[in-house]
Amino acid sequence: MAVRKRLSPEESRSHALAAARALLIEAGPQAVTLKAVAARIGRTHANLLHHFGSASGLQKALAEHLARAVCETIREAVHASRAGLGSAREVVDLAFDAFDREGAGALTSWMLLTGNEDALDPIIGTIHDLVDELAAGEAEAPGCEQRIHRDTLMLVLMALGDALIGSALAKSLGLPRDAARERATALLEASLAAREAA
Structure with missing residues (x-):
């Protein structure tokens, strides 16, 4: 035995x-x-x-665990990008992979469908803390913090949407599978360029 x-x-x-x-x-x-x-x-x-x-307690703990792991990876990619060692596409890929391959998108939708919305608090809180940390590392340019918040909102919503219906929607529109990632990268690059010009 x-x-x-x-x-x-x-x-x-x-x-x-x-x-x-x-x-x-x-x-x-x-x-x-x-x-x-x-x-x-x-x-x-x-x-x-x-x-x-309870089962919802497990879901909440899993959401927090996923959020911490994902945000730590994104934090490292953003710092590398700022140091000239990475790219906006790498940050986009990490966010999209977190919601798709790592299951955060499926878990988010499941929690919403089962009425366990408060289990999303750790995900939202962890992302918010990461954004505040990254904004604090930026120059004090006017509107910089708002741009970072808007970029984060755009990136998370696009990654979540892509995880849930991206494959089917891209196929039905005759677009490549990574079309949403390409669009998110272009938007993030434009925002970063505007930040540098300010």
Whole structure:
């Protein structure tokens, strides 16, 4: 008989969130249940209830986990871009991939459809904190903070929309699959050029 390794509460939560993220990417948000996550990590349903309180608590923790990971990656890309080591397209690709390949778009829509809107708070809060941090690193040009906020709104909404219906819509319009990414890149480059000219 195999002996289960005793995990600290932090390790247990971390393993559960990694399993939840894998389930989200593999099978969609409806697959992220306490029972499925417990089975994936060899724990009990009661153990996960202890850590998350409920299925919506697990979703909220997963949203926060995804938001932190995504924002950290985007933060690094923005800093690299500002240092001349990256491009606007890399920032766009990271945002779009977060909502598409990493499952944030599916999780967002699932939470909205199931009435768990408050689980979106960690995503919105983490993005807001990142934007404020990036705006603070900009020159004190008039309107700079508002431009960064508008750019973020545009990028997140385009990435979310693309994750949900981008493939089907691009196909029906006879556009390449990455048309939304190209458009987002052009908009972001134009905004960055306007910022530099100010």
